[in-house]
Amino acid sequence: MPLESDVSAVRENHRFDEAALERQRVEGFKAMVEDSKHSHDIRLFEEMDGDRLPWAELSATAKLGYIARDAALSDVGIEPFAEMVKDTIGDAVEAALRVVLDGQKELHAIAKLLPHDGRIEPTPLVEQVREILDYVSALEEQEKERLQGREKLSEGISNVLDGKPRRDQATTGGQAFHDIVNRAGDSERGTPEPTLTKGRKM
Numbered sequence: 275m276p277l278e279s280d281v282s283a284v285r286e287n288h289r290f291d292e293a294a295l296e297r298q299r300v301e302g303f304k305a306m307v308e309d310s311k312h313s314h315d316i317r318l319f320e321e322m323d324g325d326r327l328p329w330a331e332l333s334a335t336a337k338l339g340y341i342a343r344d345a346a347l348s349d350v351g352i353e354p355f356a357e358m359v360k361d362t363i364g365d366a367v368e369a370a371l372r373v374v375l376d377g378q379k380e381l382h383a384i385a386k387l388l389p390h391d392g393r394i395e396p397t398p399l400v401e402q403v404r405e406i407l408d409y410v411s412a413l414e415e416q417e418k419e420r421l422q423g424r425e426k427l428s429e430g431i432s433n434v435l436d437g438k439p440r441r442d443q444a445t446t447g448g449q450a451f452h453d454i455v456n457r458a459g460d461s462e463r464g465t466p467e468p469t470l471t472k473g474r475k476m
Contacts, residue, residue, distance in 0.1 A: 296351075303348035307341055307358055322376070334369035335376075337362060342373060 310319070310329050318326040321336050329337070338359060345355040359366050381399055388402050 299348050299350050300354045303344055303350045303354060304358065306344040306348065307362065310340060310344075311362065322372075334363045334366055335372040338366055338369045338373050339376075 310317070313329055315328050317329075319329055319332055319336065319340060321327050321332060322339075332340075341359055341362060342355070345358070359370075363369060385399050385402070388399075388406065
């Protein structure tokens, strides 16, 4: 069994790795926001009304939306996110309320596009989307199997008609179909004429 000191060392290394990973995420998040802030006129951002503007001309609400997006992409906690908002926008209470409200409206609009599952309590949007994706994945798998079955059937029929050996002769139906086609071909060709060998009929 591992010594207690070894277990403590493993735990300490794990905490160190988590802290290092968190620092990397925060640094990446800050770099993304700073890149937007110093993009000048090279890059345009979408304002709340749909206009495309430089970062300096964006409203606080639009800036907060982009900062929140970068925080979500970087998977950082609330502390670095709040610090970046304060440094970039300052007092962002009204902007935060607008972002929350607009976000909820957008989620509600998306939820209305999804089929109703019959539940009394609203199903979380993520769960609804996951269920739909699972359903679509199952349909795609069924379609894939159906196409594979058609390809095998077509290949088997083609091989039988061409007189080629079939890779799958395990089914009685396939063997019967093969025999029927062969008998039909012999009937159409008729009985072969006897050949002569050294002046005699064979």
